[in-house]
Amino acid sequence: MEGAFTVNGKNRKFTFTPDERLLFTLRENGYTEVKNGCQEGECGACLILLDDKPVNSCQVLTASAIGKNIKTVKRIGDLHSPHIIQRAFVETGAVQCGFCTPGMIIATYALLRDNPDPSEEEIKNALDGNLCRCTGYVKIIEAVKLAAKRMKIGVMEYWSTGVVE
Amino acid sequence: MRDLNWYFPKSIAEAVDLVQQGKVFPHAGGTGLLSRGFTGINGLIDLSCLPLHYSKIENDSVEIGSMNTYAEAVSVLMKVDPEHIIVKSLCNSAKTPLRNRITIGGSIAYFPLWSDLMSALLALDADVMLIGKNDGQFPVEEYINNKEVRDKSLITAVKFNLSNWRSYHYRDIRTKSDYPAFNITILLKQSLNKIEDSRVIIVGTGKKYSRLTNIEEYLINRDVGKINIGEIEKLVEVKFAGKRIEDPEYSSYLAGVELGRGIEQILRGH
Ligand SMILES: Cc1cc2nc3c(=O)[nH]c(=O)nc-3n(C[C@H](O)[C@H](O)[C@H](O)COP(=O)(O)OP(=O)(O)OC[C@H]3O[C@@H](n4cnc5c(N)ncnc54)[C@H](O)[C@@H]3O)c2cc1C
Ligand code: FES
Ligand code: FES
Numbered sequence: 001m002e003g004a005f006t007v008n009g010k011n012r013k014f015t016f017t018p019d020e021r022l023l024f025t026l027r028e029n030g031y032t033e034v035k036n037g038c039q040e041g042e043c044g045a046c047l048i049l050l051d052d053k054p055v056n057s058c059q060v061l062t063a064s065a066i067g068k069n070i071k072t073v074k075r076i077g078d079l080h081s082p083h084i085i086q087r088a089f090v091e092t093g094a095v096q097c098g099f100c101t102p103g104m105i106i107a108t109y110a111l112l113r114d115n116p117d118p119s120e121e122e123i124k125n126a127l128d129g130n131l132c133r134c135t136g137y138v139k140i141i142e143a144v145k146l147a148a149k150r151m152k153i154g155v156m157e158y159w160s161t162g163v164v165e
Numbered sequence: 166m167r168d169l170n171w172y173f174p175k176s177i178a179e180a181v182d183l184v185q186q187g188k189v190f191p192h193a194g195g196t197g198l199l200s201r202g203f204t205g206i207n208g209l210i211d212l213s214c215l216p217l218h219y220s221k222i223e224n225d226s227v228e229i230g231s232m233n234t235y236a237e238a239v240s241v242l243m244k245v246d247p248e249h250i251i252v253k254s255l256c257n258s259a260k261t262p263l264r265n266r267i268t269i270g271g272s273i274a275y276f277p278l279w280s281d282l283m284s285a286l287l288a289l290d291a292d293v294m295l296i297g298k299n300d301g302q303f304p305v306e307e308y309i310n311n312k313e314v315r316d317k318s319l320i321t322a323v324k325f326n327l328s329n330w331r332s333y334h335y336r337d338i339r340t341k342s343d344y345p346a347f348n349i350t351i352l353l354k355q356s357l358n359k360i361e362d363s364r365v366i367i368v369g370t371g372k373k374y375s376r377l378t379n380i381e382e383y384l385i386n387r388d389v390g391k392i393n394i395g396e397i398e399k400l401v402e403v404k405f406a407g408k409r410i411e412d413p414e415y416s417s418y419l420a421g422v423e424l425g426r427g428i429e430q431i432l433r434g435h
Pocket of ligand 1 (some may be wrong): 040041042059190191192193194195196197198199212231258259260263266267268269270271272273274275276277279280281282318319320321343344345
């Protein structure tokens with residue numbers, strides 16, 4: 001079957017089977033930044049923003065996304081213009097193998113958009129759907145706190161000085 | 166894969182007509198359908214464009230449209246009663262991204278053994294609003310137990326009252342990301358030193374759920390000072406089937422201990 005939805009700002013027509021999961025449609029169409037981990041809704045590697053809410057794309061049937069708006073981690077920032085959150089993850093050493101990172105960034109982005117000053121408990125809750133087998137989470141939580149601090153001070157100020165104490 | 170048609174109705178009436186065909190299933194969050202698989206399903210009806218995404222609170226009565234997600238139901242109730250049992254049961258259910266997808270209607274129709282929602286709805290004596298072959302308002306317990314009521318009907322909303330229950334919800338999990346082996350919901354109403362009313366539900370038992378009427382009876386009209394948690398634990402007789410997550414005998418034992426702890430926590434705050 002065919003259906004159109006918007007991915008990272010571009011409205012496109014996709015071809016998929018009626019029982020296909022959004023994770024596979026996205027990956028087969030070049031959005032390989034959406035990672036395929038468990039396919040069971042357990043790991044969060046496949047996280048995307050669907051109409052601005054973080055969801056597991058492996059738990060979404062593609063047909064149900066017709067007409068909807070999808071953002072992958074690349075819409076938040078990429079190598080050439082990384083988002084404050086992505087920089088914070090790199091700087092704190094919150095990335096080891098990097099497999100969980102796209103999902104972690106999406107979850108962090110959604111958290112800080114809705115709650116710019118989260119407590120450690122709130123960070124842990126917001127990231128409860130994201131598993132990391134490398135870092136032990138300590139550096140990830142540190143990265144979220146650093147990103148929150150920088151985003152609070154303001155994007156402009158951060159980008160003009162590059163450093164926030 | 167064999168034919169599976171998708172339908173995108175523009176009105177509830179159109180969706181109801183589709184449900185009458187049989188073998189054409191509503192699609193809400195899709196998480197239950199994905200784990201069930203599509204055997205015996207000829208078509209899926211996308212409910213996302215229908216006006217089932219609303220919530221109404223009037224006086225004491227709460228109505229939550231079936232297409233609200235767990236996360237949305239929590240945020241609606243947080244505003245009026247942050248201690249509400251639905252808030253307690255759903256805010257830790259599954260995980261954040263899944264709570265953005267799992268819907269109230271899909272979870273009532275699917276009712277898995279690990280359902281956090283259903284123990285709370287059963288304890289609240291909630292009603293399910295249906296449209297289709299059966300139109301009207303039905304107790305959630307009737308919806309669960311009567312196939313005729315469920316048949317070819319669409320859940321449009323769930324209704325319950327905002328009565329001032331003191332509540333407790335327990336999920337039997339090893340790690341935060343586990344499916345619970347079972348869920349306990351306890352509701353108590355206290356006036357002065359007496360328990361006026363009580364509801365005790367365990368979901369995940371051999372019969373899917375159990376209402377512990379003997380515990381409810383033990384509590385009602387009893388002086389708070391005369392409630393003996395040890396006695397309550399001994400009254401808990403629930404059977405768990407098979408070894409789904411943990412040994413059924415261990416689940417029964419644990420249910421007794423956790424039920425006692427729950428009542429203790431409501432009554433004495435620890
Ligand atoms: C990894 C994972 C962990 C989970 N953990 C938990 C947990 O800890 N606690 C918990 O409570 N839940 C949990 N769930 C959710 C639960 O297992 C079900 O997947 C969920 O409740 C189904 O809701 P849905 O909106 O996705 O329904 P769908 O999959 O869309 O539908 C489920 C069934 O209901 C029918 N249906 C849907 N909407 C309606 C309607 N309006 N009227 C009539 N019939 C309808 C469908 O046709 C289908 O048969 C978890 C799910 C996953 C994937
Ligand atoms: S791949 Fe989707 S949650 Fe693991
Ligand atoms: S960095 Fe390897 S899984 Fe998280």
